[in-house]
Amino acid sequence: MGTDYVLHMKGISKSFPGVKALSNVDFGLRKGEIHALMGENGAGKSTLIKVATGVHKWDAGEVLLAGRTIAPKSPLEAQRLGISTVYQEVNLCPNLSVAENIYIGRHPRKRGLIDWHKMYQGSERLLERLDLAIDVKQPLSHYSVAIQQMVAIARAVDISNGILILDEPTSSLDANEVKQLFKVMRILKQEGMGIVFVTHFLDQVYEVTDRITVLRNGMLVGEYLTKDLTKTELVSHMIGREWSVEEATGKKAVERTAGENFLEATSLGKRGSINPIDLQIGKGEVLGLAGLLGSGRTEIAKLIFGIDKADEGSLTIDGELISSMYPQKAIQKGLGFTPEDRKVAGIIGELTIRENIVLALQARKGLFSFIPLRKQKEIANYYIDLLKIKTPSAEQKIENLSGGNQQKVILARWLATQPKLLILDEPTRGIDVGSKMEIRKLILDLAATGISILIISAELEEIVQCCNRIIVLRDRIKIGEVAGANMRENIIMEMIAKGAEMYGGSDGIGA
Ligand SMILES: Nc1ncnc2c1ncn2[C@@H]1O[C@H](COP(=O)(O)OP(=O)(O)OP(=O)(O)O)[C@@H](O)[C@H]1O
Ligand SMILES: [Mg+2]
Structure with missing residues (x-):
């Protein structure tokens, strides 16, 4: 043997x-x-x-x-x-x-x-x-x-x-x-x-x-x-x-009558990165960005959060026209952003789970209003429980967590800021099947409380399940939007494959 x-x-x-x-x-x-x-x-x-x-x-x-x-x-x-x-x-x-x-x-x-x-x-x-x-x-x-x-x-x-x-x-x-x-x-x-x-x-x-x-x-x-x-x-x-x-299919985003917009982008674009795009996200709405790798999904998120500077168009948040966006301002306006690459833009390996979780919250409060340690622990433990982060304690260095659990800590960091708009770039990448379902449910629960959510995911199944509306991108251009009964994987795949011609540009097919 x-x-x-x-x-x-x-x-x-x-x-x-x-x-x-x-x-x-x-x-x-x-x-x-x-x-x-x-x-x-x-x-x-x-x-x-x-x-x-x-x-x-x-x-x-x-x-x-x-x-x-x-x-x-x-x-x-x-x-x-x-x-x-x-x-x-x-x-x-x-x-x-x-x-x-x-x-x-x-x-x-x-x-x-x-x-x-x-x-x-x-x-x-x-x-x-x-x-x-x-x-x-x-x-x-x-x-x-x-x-x-x-x-x-x-x-x-x-x-x-x-x-x-x-x-x-x-x-x-x-x-x-x-x-x-x-x-x-x-x-x-x-x-x-x-x-x-x-x-x-x-x-x-x-x-x-x-x-x-x-x-x-x-x-x-x-x-x-x-x-x-x-x-x-x-x-x-x-x-x-x-x-x-059945457990995997879960519940779907509740139909919403288009309420007030939390965010409106008009002809927002950056040469060489993303063609000018119109985009609205209602309060409590879950909007998805679908498209292949390199279609411009992440670029849009970066423009909205101010990591990249738009060179045309305008951005309005909660009724206020934002002249120039940068991450610190985005955080102050109630935006949260979990980037797709946790190694580059996410975790700080030498810090503990607690420190990683309170990081964005502390940044929003400003460095002069330090969150007391007891409060930090309370917040960290709450999210460790909520997201079932597998660790012996909140004081463990994050680099010692498994890959999927690190991803959950990043999500916790932004949830802790109680954002008004949460931008999630590949939120369940590297996350196991069970937790994936739980995170998707959590996204829907958050939306039900009025938080707006923008999801980017290569898994069509994921956005179809979570979103009220989906913007489809190809080659850095918005080629259409789907909602309601048209939010099906095969329809979106076909749009991506055939491109803009068939769907007549950015008007797309509505609900
Ligand atoms: N260097 C380390 N120090 C302390 N604990 C560690 C270390 N490396 C791994 N662990 C712990 O060992 C356990 C197993 O982790 P491991 O990385 O093998 O999981 P995994 O199955 O690869 O998970 P994932 O799907 O999230 O990648 C976890 O509880 C993790 O926190
Ligand atoms: Mg692993």
């Missing part, structure tokens, strides 16, 4: 102060399979991976690579053994060429000098093998995040000894890019590689994986063949109770 495993982890336990992240977990990866590692936020998926990749020392258990016991003490040592990981954030050097990135730290040399010819040839051959047409001499930054990720994978594959680990690689890819990634994964599987795939997108699990291991609260729930496990069963295993599809 066990000899057919390329990677076999036996009885792994790992504790952090106050948290038992893994208890006696078994995980076996076979040759030529794609194996999903599933579980709620904080279940222990990334920790298990970090044990295999030398990031964390483990407390008990054994790790075998192709039948041999290993104990990598650093990621570098794990790499030398042939274990390599690709995380959601690409950890390469954007200024170097694609080829240099593939060979970072292991440049081929000839008489002491870098052998460029060999490096280019090697990279070309490698990318060809993955059926990727990429110019290896171009700087990496020349390519989209998706392509950069493929390059990271190519590098990992070249280093690896038959296994590849992908921790949420698809969270910032659009549908076509996901397809391309899956093609690469299937090629590697055909070659006999074992692939670990972590994701919160259930559809992707069913599309590409052969086997599923489920963790819950740091414990192994079980290992299943994907074809034998229904989606309902999978989610029930993840959350530890019965679950129904």
Whole structure:
């Protein structure tokens, strides 16, 4: 037994102060399979991976690579053994060429000098093998995040000894890019590689994986063949109770007669970023922005919040014409903004959860009216409860939380300011199925109390479920609006595919 495993982890336990992240977990990866590692936020998926990749020392258990016991003490040592990981954030050097990135730290040399010819040839051959047409001499930054990720994978594959680990690689890819990634994964599987795939997108699990291991609260729930496990069963295993599809569909945004507008943008635009756009958000309305990656969704949010400066058009908030918008003013006017990339614009790793949560509230109050510690704790604990943030205490450093729980802290930060308009850019990215539903419900509850909400999401299902009205974007232009019975995924997809011609520009099809 066990000899057919390329990677076999036996009885792994790992504790952090106050948290038992893994208890006696078994995980076996076979040759030529794609194996999903599933579980709620904080279940222990990334920790298990970090044990295999030398990031964390483990407390008990054994790790075998192709039948041999290993104990990598650093990621570098794990790499030398042939274990390599690709995380959601690409950890390469954007200024170097694609080829240099593939060979970072292991440049081929000839008489002491870098052998460029060999490096280019090697990279070309490698990318060809993955059926990727990429110019290896171009700087990496020349390519989209998706392509950069493929390059990271190519590098990992070249280093690896038959296994590849992908921790949420698809969270910032659009549908076509996901397809391309899956093609690469299937090629590697055909070659006999074992692939670990972590994701919160259930559809992707069913599309590409052969086997599923489920963790819950740091414990192994079980290992299943994907074809034998229904989606309902999978989610029930993840959350530890019965679950129904009806639960997932949830309630919908209540129909609203267009009330007073909280925000009105007229011909608001910025050259090279977003074409002038008209947009109104009513009080208590949930407005969605749909469109592919790069269609201008985030750019609109940045203009409204004043992160980017509009060079034309006007913005009125609560009846007041705003001459020049900047984030501090936006916060004072009652706006909140959770950015899509929590690493760049969101969390401050060294600070505690409490400090991260009160940050925006403190900014609005001004630095001279310090929120008393007792009050801070009260606020932090309230949101930890409300959003079910998995942590031993509010005083934990946020960098020690799992990815999905960090995302929840950012949401808490803005909820704590009790905003009048909340802009949510990909609010449930990286968040597990159960919490996703809860956050969507929360959004609807907030709207019911009169708060206006602007949601940006690549998941059409999400905006269709939450919104009263949806603006559809393509190539940085508003191509239409849908509401009422027209708010269906296929209608929106068709609009995006066909573009403006069919729907006659920004008037679009109404309700
Ligand atoms: N460096 C650390 N210090 C303290 N606690 C940690 C550390 N890393 C992880 N944890 C804790 O271990 C538990 C498991 O976290 P892990 O990151 O493995 O979850 P995950 O399953 O990957 O979740 P997600 O889906 O949100 O990414 C969590 O409770 C987390 O807070
Ligand atoms: Mg994780």
